[in-house]
Amino acid sequence: MTVSDIRQILKAQVYCEGDPDREVHTACGSDMMSDVLAFVKDQSVLLTGLINPQVVRTAEMMDMVCIVFVRGKRPDDTIIELAEERGIALLSTPYRLFTACGLLYEHGLRGGCEAP
Amino acid sequence: MNILQMSYEVPGDDFTHAGEASSATKRALKKLGISPAVVRNVAIAMYEGEINMVIHAGGGHIDLSVTPDAVTMVLTDHGPGIPDVEKAMQNGWSTASAEVRSMGFGAGMGLPNMKKYTDEMHIDTEVGRGTTITMTVYLNKA
Numbered sequence: 263m264t265v266s267d268i269r270q271i272l273k274a275q276v277y278c279e280g281d282p283d284r285e286v287h288t289a290c291g292s293d294m295m296s297d298v299l300a301f302v303k304d305q306s307v308l309l310t311g312l313i314n315p316q317v318v319r320t321a322e323m324m325d326m327v328c329i330v331f332v333r334g335k336r337p338d339d340t341i342i343e344l345a346e347e348r349g350i351a352l353l354s355t356p357y358r359l360f361t362a363c364g365l366l367y368e369h370g371l372r373g374g375c376e377a378p
Numbered sequence: 379m380n381i382l383q384m385s386y387e388v389p390g391d392d393f394t395h396a397g398e399a400s401s402a403t404k405r406a407l408k409k410l411g412i413s414p415a416v417v418r419n420v421a422i423a424m425y426e427g428e429i430n431m432v433i434h435a436g437g438g439h440i441d442l443s444v445t446p447d448a449v450t451m452v453l454t455d456h457g458p459g460i461p462d463v464e465k466a467m468q469n470g471w472s473t474a475s476a477e478v479r480s481m482g483f484g485a486g487m488g489l490p491n492m493k494k495y496t497d498e499m500h501i502d503t504e505v506g507r508g509t510t511i512t513m514t515v516y517l518n519k520a
Contacts, residue, residue: 296426299426
């Protein structure tokens, strides 16, 4: 799945393009950034209802390639600029967190930290 | 022998700019050609520490040094100190305010994450005086 596929599946608006052809291997849905920071994943997308610059910082530290804001939330200019500097794609989907995660799961994306 | 030495002032109560030291560190370590996994571990640990300084201690100071063997971070603040380090090291234990939680932190994962991503971590803290956390990540793990 690519960033561009995620945009289509989630009917998302693009606020920062990043690299649309970049492959995404795993996903994480959370509003708590320390929970996101607790599990390293490979080429991951972050879905969140939280909207502040620390979401981009968290994604940056984790080498994540894409952030999806749920429930149609729009990032402000500070957030967009930070994402542009770091080459991280920023999308906004009208779906809620649970539904957005479910749609990506249905299309084959996984969490990358399966239960034992 | 130090390959790189950097230090940062972390401003207190400036949530928007929190993480800039970790971000600059991450870019500097990448430039040195250090493996992405090690760079990420250092960045995550420092970022959690930096956020802690901003939300609990009114800011602080970070010294970073890189030798051929290890990356060492020393985070110093003059905040309230940690009354019970053992408790603070438990997953989910937090004293963060509702405001901090609404910003996505204060889940009680900060110190445990810092320990998880580093090879050595030492906490020197005194209530009323402040906290110094020293963390080391080795570059060449056997």
